[in-house]
Amino acid sequence: MPTPVWDPAQYLRHAGHRARPFTDLLARVPDLPGDRPRIADLGCGPGNVTALLAHRWPGAHITGYDNSPEMLEKAQPGPTAGGGRLDFAHADVRTWTPTEPHDLIVSNATLQWIPGHADRFPDWIAALAPGGTLAFQVPGNFDAPSHRLLRELAGSPRWRDRLAGILRHDDAVHTPVDYLRRLTALGCAADVWETTYVHLLPGEDPVLDWVKGTALRPVLTALADDPEDREEFVRACRDALRGAYPVTEYGTPFPFRRVFAVARKDG
Template structure:
């Protein structure tokens, strides 16, 4: 799924102070699903028997893996009970299962054929080592597919970081500010996967999302990168912080004459196979 952009302990990382909101995250389900589809389309596995989706979120996209590979057993792993409760509707006995687990700790009982991690690793500091571990799970001929948001230099994140570090908020929020080095550049992922004995294919894409409604960019980030920041504030302060951030976003992403707002969103993809 790609609990995403920036977001989830649906992402599979350890639980944060507040739970994930599947409904809020799915407000832009179509836009968030497209990178998952683009990622999986580059996986060359033909008849895998064991497929794992790490950080599966609410499970909708995980279930599509069983459609792509009808002979595979698919396991979705996530650390958010809220997301897994939503994922239960996508479970298929004997075909698609969802389990509670942290992507940093969970491991399969036996080698697998395909490992997928969509919009998760930006929640895991130092995740290069984790990628090497995942590469080690693959059978000969197995595939590892990863997508991460690459927009940490975009106004959504730069403005949020600046506000977190401003005099009004720094004492409580400076450590929660998004970091520009959260993910690797494409060459960095290529090197990590190649060092793990895989043959990598790495690329990046900038999607141009067309959003509508009031403060649509704020609505996009509210369920992702903004969520862990607001979790550190009481309600009144969270409302004030959100108002300041919303004003900055309106300037950075102005509404167009037709009422839409354009949100460029860069993502980095890496697909790699283990020689058979």
């Protein structure tokens, strides 16, 4: 899979819906052990939800990490209201390892892009201060039409030579039970759950607009040098998604399952 080129403006078109799982995740994170906590946000994107960490822990030193220069360019570092600091740095989550103890390592809708991400849990848990927390949420909707139809199209005779295997399958994330098993085996008190949001999306072809910010990025990147083919593929996606997500007089309902985990290290 090519490394996707991200479009922050496209991603942020649905910022409210995308941020809600993060706020729900943070609501379950317990108090942190440090008076001025050290926090890492893995896969921070443009930093819009990283800023929410500073509202919860205004005295913390918070660093958002991402491997997308386009996303990091939009992030806004600076001091926080409680005398803490918010900064951002380029890093690859596949290899990132803390160089100092952290009170919280958090990740919002990023780990699904990292094959074998659960194998990183031991290093991250080891880097937590006693009583520290690892918290993350990932999409759990890879069998939904918004993913399945795109994979079927990419694997069709028209596209398979260029795009077969380029999109993620349902093995991109683990089951809630498997996350619970792995985290408790590392000595954590783990809280794992799932939620299906039903977002009501406005506008014309809003599910296409949504996936153009996330799930479709590998295809848009792979076809970036061929604008005509790129637009042909997008039109085919539009037609397929219109059938799967019919518009109503109030908007387009878009069910979206998410998987959450909060793991507190033994203090």
